[in-house]
Amino acid sequence: MAEKKAQKKPVAPAASAKPVRSVARDVGIDVPIPTAPCADPKCPFHGRLPVRGQMLEGVVVSTRMQNTVVIERQYLRYIRKYQRYEKRTHRMNVHAPPCLGLQIGHRVLAMECRPLGKTVHFVAIHNQGVAG
Template structure:
């Protein structure tokens, strides 16, 4: 049984590990605030991925665009398979650890 998290995302088909509280679909983790879309650049840590988003920034003085990068850490629920290079959507949640305040809700490959 999965619960509605309030976002138009595809729910995972895999079964989660039992007693996982930090899961928005099957646990008690609630979603709030911002959405972050980007590419996974590192998924070596247990249950955590590093996501990076590039966006253009306009410099008025030079009349040119530059590149800006934002990086966050996000929790990986047990019923999602996330690998390096995947395009994912992360949603803001309560702080899970010192640097993790987002959880991955969809993998777009």
């Protein structure tokens, strides 16, 4: 019997890394456009990620994930029985484009976008500096 040789498939040339986009696009929100360039495709300014819906503000409490930060929001909830308010805290995962340079303690403005992961549905659009 004749032996069959494995046919080699043609190899496509390796896709080059996307170039860093220096010109930022306007996302339609009244926030300053970051000056630092980035090559993140999930950046609303330098990538192709549209933003829509809710706009939330919080403080960065963790930066341990890759390109994602955990922000914490505090709000008051009214307890009718005691006619008082209680302070509540909510944590959420937010995508952090590298052009914003987010660190722990920074106050961040985040906006809703399409799901970027299992728990990530918001992207940071403005770094408001250290929370006071």
